[in-house]
Amino acid sequence: MRTVLSVLLVSVLFVLLTILTQVGGILLLLWIGITYLLRKRYKWIYKTWMVALSFPLVYLAATFALIPLLAQFGGRTALPCFGNGSLQPLTLITCACNRQYVTPVLREVAVDAAKQMATKYHGSKLYYLDANFPFIDGFPLIPHLSHNNGKKLDLAFYYKDANSGKPLDGAPSVIGYGVFEGPKKGEIDKPKECAWQGETQYSLMGRIIPQDKAQLMPFDEERTKALMIILGNDDRVKKMFLEPHLKTRLGLTGYAKIRYQGCHSVRHDDHVHIQL
Ligand SMILES: [Zn+2]
Incomplete structure (x- = not known):
């Protein structure tokens, strides 16, 4: 027994x-x-x-x-886990779970973007979320649909202090996912559309993740837009996923590579997904 x-x-x-x-x-x-x-x-x-x-x-x-x-x-390298560099994991759990692996080129893309952001915005940190596992192409990194070949990476948005308006480090969600910068009145509303279609996973993270910091740390439109432009102009990045209402609000409609991922996936108004 x-x-x-x-x-x-x-x-x-x-x-x-x-x-x-x-x-x-x-x-x-x-x-x-x-x-x-x-x-x-x-x-x-x-x-x-x-x-x-x-x-x-x-x-x-x-x-x-x-x-x-x-x-x-196997051609993968770890993103930086420790230290005070411009690129950091939002939470060390990502590294403890071996979810910080990318191809060398994607590492360069992320490091370059982080350096540019730090230069432009006085030492701003760029926080990464889930990347890929260290081994085997095709091995799924649950719950992500496509993070399975070292060429995909999620990055946190930027946030600011609700009272002073000053840029803050970190994000209102402990894991970076689930605190949404949802559509405002009159904007394209894919979350609503996907809910109508019965895609319950689309906004699921918002129901799981505590929202207590959402009011204290509002979305930093300026720095997030700057990051999107840096990545949008980087030819090594082939595709980015961002909710259509943010693409429009941030004035990024000229970037064909910034796309909508579809209702079968999850929302991208809490982070941006990039891939080579
Ligand atoms: Zn992703």
Whole structure:
């Protein structure tokens, strides 16, 4: 009975870790295997509590020291996770889950855009959200439909202080998704259209993510527009997804590569999606 429960628990963890981090499930099996092989020499190491306590450390060590090296062989590189550079993850969870991998060209695109924004707006940070996993073209980065080949990246919008109007770092959503800059009266309203079509996933994040900072950190139209223009003018970027009401509001209708993703996807008025 105990063995059946253990196998069940490991199987569930394997699936969850694979969906969330790609390599976590494999690392778990490897670590269980290593502790099993070492059990004769070190009796204490193959205990359930010991494996459970040591695995997070093994996982983090592999994630930050080993995976970035191995990913290079498959043509992917990690976006910067630490330090005070102009390009940063909005949350370190992205890096802890191995969701910050891109091709070298896309890394350059993001770093270049971040530097230009920092120069233009006194050290403004550009925050990235989900990118891709480190290995295997076609491996889906759930819940994203297309982040599966190193060539896709989501970037946070810019926000400002509601009282002073001054630019702020960070975003009102802890993960960057789900606090929408929705259509104003008279603007194109795709969220409404998609809701009519019964596409419940379209605005789902807005119902999950806490909205308490939305009033305190309004959308910074000026800096977000500047970022869109930098990316829009970068020939390496082939496609960008942005909600049509923002494309119009920010005066970006001249950019054919800034497109609407369709109701089958999710809203793009909380972040911009770029791809090579
Ligand atoms: Zn995306």
